[in-house]
Amino acid sequence: MSDDLMFRVIKRYYILKENQDTIAQSESTSKSTISRLLKKAEKLGYVRHVVDVPIKSQDHLEGKLIEKYGLKRARVVPTDDSDNLGLIMFNVTLSAGQFLNQIVKANDIIGVSWGETMTAFANNLPEYGGKISNVQVVQLNGSISEQRELMNGDSIVRRIAANYDAKGYVLPTPSFVDSPEVAEALKKDSMISKNFELMEKSNITIFSVGSMRDNSVLIEAGYFTKEDYAELRKNDYRGDICSRYIKSDGSYVNDDLYNRGLGISLDSLKKKECNMGLVAGKDKSQAAIAALKGGYITHLFIDEDTAEKILAED
Structure with a gap:
């Protein structure tokens, strides 16, 4: 068709x-x-439905998260219906989009990841009500796979860039390649190296945390098997940020897996002034705890039930 x-x-x-x-x-x-x-x-992102409604915050939980993890900001939104992940995701991503519209300014470089939560973020991003100049949006990790529709990286960049009349830069690579040598060779390509330069210069990043569940989009896309994930969990890995896997304490190992990834490094991410971490759903709690302990998130956007679970578990 x-x-x-x-x-x-x-x-x-x-x-x-x-x-x-x-x-x-x-x-x-x-x-x-x-x-x-x-x-x-x-x-595929050709049609967007944008609803911009007030989202109530849960101040008591926000204060606890800020104090516990040294965050610059935390926004805890109502879960509304714990069985409806779509509604949870809407509340979290709309809240994050409203915040981005408040802080974005001329000459900003916005780095964005991909995935189900980031697709919801792009779809729910409220229209920016003003003029802004010289904003750039760059993809933080590769998203090409045999099942393109699973990844949605290019449409996420396109939609966010359009909201700010910005230039968008898609990273035209897979998330992972066969060897560290292939990854290094690709980074030297003139088109791809420009993307990595923009990643390093980005001052705002937006990403969700990936959990180690057997229906992960990275398994569905063919990067990993369920057995691979079982082995990673056995070795204390709890989730990923921009396709970089982290352990329960937020640390990572500079090994073959890490170096086969094509995306922003975790060390570079930690240097940013504003890392917006989006967490929707209680199955993300362990990955979120690892990301928070590692210091990768400066501005947290999360639903109430998951926030309570994180504070109880950690």
Whole structure:
């Protein structure tokens, strides 16, 4: 099925306000096909639905997190419905997007990761209500895989850049390659080396923490197997930041796995003035604790239930 059909369906449904039955008859296809195309368009980032509503904060938990982990800021939002991860993710990412709109300024370089939470962040980012000059948005870790739609890295960069009339730079590499030697060779490519230079210069970064669960997007994308993750967990690894794996105390090992990754280094990340860490869902608690102990997050955006679990577990 061609992209041309999907683009026509998008325009007819959202711009011309035609219903799905009318479009299906005109395009000589079924209503279910039209529905699938509209869902695919949203997933690929061609369609955005932005809701900008006030999000209440939980001040008592924010103070505890700031004191315990030395954060510059913590924003704890209501969980609302612990069984609805989409709603939890909406509250966390909208809160983070509202904050970014408050702090972004001319000449900022914003580094962004990818993944399900970051896709929600880009989709829920409120429109920036002003003019701003010379902002750049750079992808912090590679996202190319055989299953492109799982990664969504390019559309995340594109959407955030569009919000600030900024230039966007996608990192055209996988998250991991076969050997450290291949990784080093790729970093020397003229196009890719420019991205790494921008990563180093970035003053705002935005990322989610990845948990070591068996349905991780990195397993689905073919980078790892369930057995690989079981071995990593056995060796005290608890999650990843920008495809860099960290142990329960926030440390990392400068080994083959670390050096096969293509993305910002953890040492570089720790030097940034504003690292916005997004945590949505209690299954991220162990990864979040590791990231907080390691000092990789300066500004935390998290839901209430997960914040309480972190404070209880750690």
